[in-house]
Amino acid sequence: MWQFFHKLGSPxxxxxxxxxFMPWLLAAGAILLMAGVVWGLAFAPKxxxxxxxxxxxFIHVPTAFLAQSIYIMMAFAxxxxxxxxxxxxxxxxxxxxxxxxxxxxxxxxxxAVWGKPTWGTWWVWDARLTSMLILLFLYGGAIALDRAIxxxxxxxxAVAVLVLVGVVNIPIIQYSVEWWNTLHQPSTFKxxxxxxxxxxxxxxxxxxxxxxxxxxxxxxxxxxxxxxLMREQKTRWVRELIMAERG
Amino acid sequence: MAFESFSAFIAMEGHGPYVWTCYAxxxxxxxxxxxxxxxxxxxxxxxxxxxxxxxxSTVGNRPKPAATFTRVEVSQD
Numbered sequence: 001m002w003q004f005f006h007k008l009g010s011p012x013x014x015x016x017x018x019x020x021f022m023p024w025l026l027a028a029g030a031i032l033l034m035a036g037v038v039w040g041l042a043f044a045p046k047x048x049x050x051x052x053x054x055x056x057x058f059i060h061v062p063t064a065f066l067a068q069s070i071y072i073m074m075a076f077a078x079x080x081x082x083x084x085x086x087x088x089x090x091x092x093x094x095x096x097x098x099x100x101x102x103x104x105x106x107x108x109x110x111x112a113v114w115g116k117p118t119w120g121t122w123w124v125w126d127a128r129l130t131s132m133l134i135l136l137f138l139y140g141g142a143i144a145l146d147r148a149i150x151x152x153x154x155x156x157x158a159v160a161v162l163v164l165v166g167v168v169n170i171p172i173i174q175y176s177v178e179w180w181n182t183l184h185q186p187s188t189f190k191x192x193x194x195x196x197x198x199x200x201x202x203x204x205x206x207x208x209x210x211x212x213x214x215x216x217x218x219x220x221x222x223x224x225x226x227x228x229l230m231r232e233q234k235t236r237w238v239r240e241l242i243m244a245e246r247g
Numbered sequence: 248m249a250f251e252s253f254s255a256f257i258a259m260e261g262h263g264p265y266v267w268t269c270y271a272x273x274x275x276x277x278x279x280x281x282x283x284x285x286x287x288x289x290x291x292x293x294x295x296x297x298x299x300x301x302x303x304s305t306v307g308n309r310p311k312p313a314a315t316f317t318r319v320e321v322s323q324d
Contacts, residue, residue: 037270042256045249052259055266059273102276110269117265215277219284226288233295242296 009086011228012237018221025221029214033062036208044201056114058205061188062212064107067135068170070100070216074142075167078160088224090156091231093163094146095223099216101139108132119183127176128184131169138166152231 040058047054074096080089111129112122123129142159149155177186188195188205195202232238250256259266 041266041270043249051262053262053265055259055262056269059269063273099280102280106273106276109272113265113269117262215281219281222281222284222288226284226291229288229291229295233298238295239299242292243299245292245296 009084009088011088011091011232014088015225015228015241018225022218022221025214025218029211029216029218031211032207032214033211036062036204036206036211039204040201040208044204045198047201050118053114053117056110057188058208060107060110060114061205062209063103063110064132065209066212066216067100067104067107067132068173070096070103071135071138071163071166071170074100074163075170078163081156081160082164087231090152090160091224091227092220093142093156093159095227096216096220097139097142097146097159099219099223101136101143103216104132104136104139108136115183124183126182126184127180128173128182131173131176134169135166135173138162138169141166 037058041055044055044058046052074093077089077092080086081093108129111132115124116122142162145162146155146159149158176182177184188197188202197205229238229242257263257267
């Protein structure tokens with residue numbers, strides 16, 4: 001168990017695993033996302049209330065889902081950084097924060113464009129939208145804080161603390177549609193119940209969520225590998241690995 | 248197929264501009280992020296490689312000094 005834990009923290013071990021998994025993640029992600037999006041755009045039935053504008057859901061929900069789960073993953077990594085000082089955890093936080101920022105922006109943007117024909121407005125300051133905007137600022141704050149501190153170890157600790165403080169926002173986002181009156185519709189997927197949509201709508205949605213998850217995995221691998229290269233370029237294993245590569 | 252013709256698919260009964268704007272921005276940002284991440288990785292890899300090769304050649308071809316000089320302190324008194 002502990003040996004596994006140590007291995008997991010080793011950048012060299014991760015580098016090898018990531019290289020092996022990346023083509024699969026990319027292929028699976030591209031296929032699933034394309035299938036979900038094409039199905040959702042062209043084949044899923046029209047919503048009886050919202051008409052065709054609801055087709056935005058096939059990218060809105062995946063990006064919003066990922067935006068939150070990336071933050072939760074970052075929070076776990078932040079705990080590992082603070083408690084065990086594992087290098088790889090900090091590499092993860094640093095590498096995926098920009099991805100989370102872009103996904104959060106995309107979910108806000110697609111939500112606003114969806115809101116215009118559905119609610120008649122681009123933006124309302126209600127709980128769901130505002131807490132999502134705070135998530136965007138948390139990502140931005142983590143990136144800015146990391147860049148502002150030159151020393152790698154102090155930056156890692158400061159960012160980890162910020163990420164952990166921001167975790168309080170996640171349940172607020174999650175339950176905002178139930179606790180407060182809002183224009184936002186309740187969640188499509190719940191763990192305990194069947195989706196409230198017909199299968200021709202939620203199956204493509206599930207496909208695009210899974211696809212975007214895989215693409216996130218690919219992005220995390222590439223970006224973490226880059227970060228590891230930059231940090232460990234003086235070590236022997238990086239030197240041997242790069243010199244052995246073709247081209 | 249939920250639409251009768253291709254033009255109906257594009258128009259989406261008036262919701263076309265909203266739907267297609269979302270999908271366009273999504274595609275541009277996602278693909279842009281993936282391409283940028285991949286290119287950055289390539290750039291860092293080749294920069295490392297160049298540096299290693301440079302180090303290797305400077306270590307291997309450094310000319311040996313033809314003679315060594317030692318300063319000798321000679322007392323003048």
